[in-house]
Amino acid sequence: MYVAVKGGERAIENAHALLADIRRGDRDVPALSLAQITNQLALGVDRVMCEGSLYDRDLAALAIKQARGDLIEAIFLLRAYRTTLPRFGTSEPLKTAAMDIRRRISATFKDLPGGQVLGPTFDYTHRLLDHDLTEERDVAPAPTATTDNQPFRSVSELLADDALIECETNVEGEPRDLTRGPLSFPANRDLRLQNLARGDEGFLLALAYSTQRGYGRNHPFAGEIRYGEIEVELFAEEVGFAVPLGPVMLTECQMVNQFVGSVTEAPRFTRGYGLAFGQSERKAMSIALVDRALRARELGEVTGAPAQDEEFVLSHSDNVQATGFVEHLKLPHYVDFQSELGLLRQLRAEFSARTTSDTDPVLRDAAE
Amino acid sequence: MTTPGYNFAYLDEQTKRMIRRAILKAIAIPGYQVPFASREMPMPYGWGTGGVQLTASILGPDDVLKVIDQGSDDTTNAVSIRKFFVKTAGVRTTTVTSEATVVQTRHRIPETPLTEQQILVYQVPIPEPLRFLEPRETEQRRMHALSEYGLMHVKLYEDIARHGHIATTYAYPVKVDSRYVMDPSPIPKFDNPKLNDCAALQLFGAGREKRIYAIPPYTQVVSLDFEDHPFEPYRQDAACALCQATDSYLDEVITDDRGTRMFVCSDTDFCEMRRANGPDKVAVEHANVTRE
Numbered sequence: 001m002y003v004a005v006k007g008g009e010r011a012i013e014n015a016h017a018l019l020a021d022i023r024r025g026d027r028d029v030p031a032l033s034l035a036q037i038t039n040q041l042a043l044g045v046d047r048v049m050c051e052g053s054l055y056d057r058d059l060a061a062l063a064i065k066q067a068r069g070d071l072i073e074a075i076f077l078l079r080a081y082r083t084t085l086p087r088f089g090t091s092e093p094l095k096t097a098a099m100d101i102r103r104r105i106s107a108t109f110k111d112l113p114g115g116q117v118l119g120p121t122f123d124y125t126h127r128l129l130d131h132d133l134t135e136e137r138d139v140a141p142a143p144t145a146t147t148d149n150q151p152f153r154s155v156s157e158l159l160a161d162d163a164l165i166e167c168e169t170n171v172e173g174e175p176r177d178l179t180r181g182p183l184s185f186p187a188n189r190d191l192r193l194q195n196l197a198r199g200d201e202g203f204l205l206a207l208a209y210s211t212q213r214g215y216g217r218n219h220p221f222a223g224e225i226r227y228g229e230i231e232v233e234l235f236a237e238e239v240g241f242a243v244p245l246g247p248v249m250l251t252e253c254q255m256v257n258q259f260v261g262s263v264t265e266a267p268r269f270t271r272g273y274g275l276a277f278g279q280s281e282r283k284a285m286s287i288a289l290v291d292r293a294l295r296a297r298e299l300g301e302v303t304g305a306p307a308q309d310e311e312f313v314l315s316h317s318d319n320v321q322a323t324g325f326v327e328h329l330k331l332p333h334y335v336d337f338q339s340e341l342g343l344l345r346q347l348r349a350e351f352s353a354r355t356t357s358d359t360d361p362v363l364r365d366a367a368e
Numbered sequence: 369m370t371t372p373g374y375n376f377a378y379l380d381e382q383t384k385r386m387i388r389r390a391i392l393k394a395i396a397i398p399g400y401q402v403p404f405a406s407r408e409m410p411m412p413y414g415w416g417t418g419g420v421q422l423t424a425s426i427l428g429p430d431d432v433l434k435v436i437d438q439g440s441d442d443t444t445n446a447v448s449i450r451k452f453f454v455k456t457a458g459v460r461t462t463t464v465t466s467e468a469t470v471v472q473t474r475h476r477i478p479e480t481p482l483t484e485q486q487i488l489v490y491q492v493p494i495p496e497p498l499r500f501l502e503p504r505e506t507e508q509r510r511m512h513a514l515s516e517y518g519l520m521h522v523k524l525y526e527d528i529a530r531h532g533h534i535a536t537t538y539a540y541p542v543k544v545d546s547r548y549v550m551d552p553s554p555i556p557k558f559d560n561p562k563l564n565d566c567a568a569l570q571l572f573g574a575g576r577e578k579r580i581y582a583i584p585p586y587t588q589v590v591s592l593d594f595e596d597h598p599f600e601p602y603r604q605d606a607a608c609a610l611c612q613a614t615d616s617y618l619d620e621v622i623t624d625d626r627g628t629r630m631f632v633c634s635d636t637d638f639c640e641m642r643r644a645n646g647p648d649k650v651a652v653e654h655a656n657v658t659r660e
Contacts, residue, residue, distance in 0.1 A: 008442045009451075076412070083408040084380065182403035182578040185506050311504055321576045324413030325493070331415065331445050334619055335438045335475045335634055339537035339556040341620065342602050347531055 023068050037061035046249075046278025047071055051319065052078030053179065053198050055248050055277055072200075076320045083179070090174050092233040092242050096252045096275075097154055099228040103279075106155050107222040108256055114152030119227060120279070155224040156254045156271060165256060165269040185311050192294055192314060196287040197276060199317030205282060207307040208289035216293045216305030219258035220272065227251045227279050251276045253284035257292050260299055270299060377424040377457040383407055387425040387580070391571060394582035399544030400512075401495050406578040416449055417575025419472050419491035423453065426487060426571075427470060432460045434468035439476040439617065439634035446474070463637050475538070477559040479616050479638040482568035484585060490553045492574035495581065497541045497551040517549050520592065528597055537602060543590045544583055552589075558601045558617045563589040606631040611642035 024031065038045055038061045048060040052075045060078060067073035103119025106112055118124075159165040175190040183191060196204060211218055229249055233242040253274040261267025272292025274284035293307035306312055316322060375381065383405075390404035409417040427433065433453055437446035441463040449472060450461050462468050465480040472489040482488060498508045501519045511517070520541060527535040534540075540557035544550045552563055553572060563570065563583060570583040583589060593599035604618045609630040616638055618631040633639035 008444050008447045012444055012447055076408075079408040080410040084374065084378075086380070179405070179408075181405045184403060311506070315505075320408065321413045324415060324417075325576055326414075327412060328414030328493070331474075332438045332443050333475070333554075335556055335617070336538040336554045338604070338618070338620055338634075339558070339602060342604060343533065343535065343537045347533070350532060 023066070032065055034058055034061040034065065037064055043279060044069075044071060046276075046280050047201060047283070048074045048078060050277040050280055050283060051075045051198055051200065052082065054078050054082040072319050072323050076323070079320055087180075089234055091245065092235055094230055094232065094250070096226070096230060096250065097152070097157065099152070099226055099230045099250070099252070100247075101152050101226060101228040102249075103228070104152050104224065104226040105222075106224045108155060108224075109158075112153070112155065112158065114150050117152075121281075152226065154226075154254060155256070159223070159256065159269060163266070163268060166260075166271060168271070183314060185314075187310060187314060189291075189295070192310070193273065193275070193287070193291060195314045195317055196274070196290055199287075200319035200322065201280070201283045201286065203317055203319070203322075204286035204290055207293070207313060208286035210305065211289050211293050211307045216296065216303075216308040218270075218272070218289070218292045218296075218301075220289055220292065221256045222285065223254040223256035225251065225253045225281055225284065227281065249278050251278065251280050251284040253281070253288040255285075255288040255292055270295070374456055376429070377427045377453065377459075378410075379407065379421065379424045383421075384425040387421055390580045391422070391425065391582065394571070394580050395569070395584050397548075398584055398587050399542075399548030399550040399581060401579040401581045403578055404580050406575045409575065411448065411452070413576035414493060415445060416472070416474060416491040418573030418577075418580070419474070419489050419575075420449060420452070420573075421575055422489045422571050422573040422580065423470060423472050424457075426489075427453065427457055427459060429457075429459065431469045432462050432467055434462050434465060434471045434637075435473075436471065436476060436478070436635075436637075437474040438619075439478075440636040442636065464641070465635075465637050475554050475556075476617070476634060477555055477562045479613075479633070479635045480641075481562075482566060484567045486568040488566075488568050488570045490555075490570065490572045492551070492553045492572045492577075492579070494539075495551055495572065495574040495577050495579040497539075497549050512548060515547070517543075520549060521594075524592060524594070528594075534593070534597065534599075540599075541592050543592060545587050546590075549592070550581065550583075550589075556602065556617055557591065557599075558603050560589075560591045560599070561601060565589075604631055608633045608639060611639045613639070613642060 038057045041064065044064055045057055045060045048063055048071055049055050049057065052060065052063070054060070059081065060074065063074035063077040064071065066077060101114070101117055103121060104114060104117045106116065156165055160167060171188070171190060175194075176188070178191050178194055183195065187195070210216070212220075227250070229247045231247050232245045234245050235242045255272035255274075257270045257272055259267045259269050270292065272288040272295075274287030274291060276284045276287065290307055290313060293305070294310055294313060296303045296308040303309070379387070386405055390402045394400065394402045406418065407421060409420055411417060411420065423433070433450065435441065435446045435450040435453075437443040440446065441450075453459055454461060465471065465478040465482075469485060470487050470489060471478060471482070472491065474491040477488065496505075496508055498511055498520065501523055502508055502511065511519070524534050524536070527533065536557070538556045539551055539554040540560055542550050542552055542560060542563060552560060565586055565588065566583065567585055569585055572581045574580070591599040604620070606618060607614045608616060608618060610632050613633055616633045616635060619634045620629055620631055622629050
């Protein structure tokens with residue numbers, strides 16, 4: 001006999017208790033400390049901060065621990081925390097040219113002011129599992145060298161000296177913020193870049209890849225990728241100048257793309273731009289490629305590829321939204337399903353009444 | 369008892385004011401989708417964040433809240449949302465429809481008629497009735513602005529041509545106050561007539577899609593149809609196995625592995641009330657059943 005579904009509340013509490021238990025796992029294994037996560041899973045922390053839109057290594061580490069290593073769940077935790085925080089103001093624009101460089105490479109010039117600085121990267125490693133890491137071993141500190149203090153001018157600036165690349169134009173007023181206002185279309189580049197910076201790395205990677213395979217090709221060169229530390233400043237009305245708030249680690253990617261020109265305008269390269277928290281090169285490069293693809297209409301190019309479709313890209317890039325809606329299919333839908341079931345049964349009943357009452361209409365048509 | 373560190377009903381007052389402004393605009397233009405700066409909530413998008421933000425913005429300390437999902441107070445997500453407001457707002461909650469001042473719902477309208485003292489808050493997954501006919505928002509906005517709803521009628525007509533019936537059984541499109549075509553959220557079309565001329569204010573919130581819309585009290589809401597194919601609310605040809613109601617929307621429950629099934633009210637409060645209020649009312653319904 002059917003008993004009305006009761007006890008949901010107890011079931012939920014028990015499920016939460018089980019989750020807490022299983023999250024901790026075997027009690028004989030030491031619990032992860034946040035310091036271990038921020039230090040040794042630093043790139044995971046970077047991704048969570050970037051897509052969670054909150055620069056706080058400790059909170060991101062806490063989110064990763066609480067989410068059992070599920071980064072999208074961790075991003076969600078950070079976002080839900082962030083949304084309640086008060087806003088004090090808008091920082092001064094970051095001067096990425098003044099970045100304290102940890103890594104800077106260019107694929108367009110063999111050498112350039114400041115040089116190529118490889119920094120900590122997987123790029124040239126052989127992807128062989130290092131069984132030495134199975135056990136804890138001492139790691140010797142990396143060798144260091146003194147810097148020649150030569151500033152790292154950005155590749156785009158160098159190209160701009162000869163007017164070989166388009167100039168970015170300043171947008172008047174404060175940039176818009178899609179976490180404070182609804183996103184509407186067409187969206188300007190400030191909102192697009194914000195959306196992409198918060199967007200899912202995997203989604204943007206796939207879109208960026210699609211442009212390389214011909215779905216909205218834009219002939220990119222990695223003009224420059226730089227990663228390092230930069231000071232965030234806030235203009236304080238009370239004292240009349242910008243005060244430092246603290247440093248953040250950032251990855252910036254400047255793509256140099258196919259040139260445009262016209263009868264009245266000399267041809268020049270165009271740009272795609274990507275900026276991400278932490279060391280997130282795959283993400284920054286993907287943003288830059290998709291940013292450039294989304295400028296297709298503005299630059300008068302043929303559109304139609306998925307990566308060039310602003311509504312498609314911006315509406316589906318957010319993994320917190322996407323995972324919520326995909327996973328909401330787990331919620332009960334028996335009311336709507338019952339409606340569908342009712343109609344389907346009616347249609348089937350009508351179908352069988354039709355087929356038993358007279359001959360197949362197709363055959364009848366043929367006979368006539 | 370509310371959780372320290374969070375404002376009453378979770379959202380900060382600034383956000384509530386922003387949402388209330390959107391609500392007022394929505395009430396002023398019945399059926400029109402007002403964009404709003406939806407916040408990230410501590411529950412997933414698609415799980416009622418729009419409804420939760422509406423409820424958080426209209427809730428006062430004296431309100432009595434009821435939360436239902438699929439008509440039931442005891443489904444997991446309804447429990448979760450109710451607990452959220454108990455924790456963050458400390459408001460009184462109820463499962464009795466007539467006791468509630470605010471009812472947050474997913475996919476159903478309560479069977480018990482609502483009053484002027486009540487607000488019904490719907491959780492909306494896809495607010496745009498034209499979405500699956502034209503996915504582009506810029507285009508949808510233009511169609512709404514020009515009342516260009518021909519495409520919707522063509523879709524309904526094609527249903528009839530193909531199946532002999534309009535094949536939309538839930539989230540059945542309506543026209544509000546003779547102006548905007550609106551998605552009533554995925555309520556079964558059985559509930560559509562309750563939208564019309566309803567005494568309570570009806571608010572619709574789509575968090576992920578960042579839209580709020582409303583049906584003010586006593587507003588005309590018409591389900592789209594054709595003269596020769598009038599709108600028909602669907603109801604299972606059965607009575608509730610628990611309370612014998614013949615006028616409520618029913619859930620089908622499979623009771624064993626041999627396909628035995630029974631039908632019970634989807635609105636659990638309605639069903640329990642009928643059973644608690646003694647055999648009198650049930651007997652009346654019984655008489656109706658036997659007459660048929």
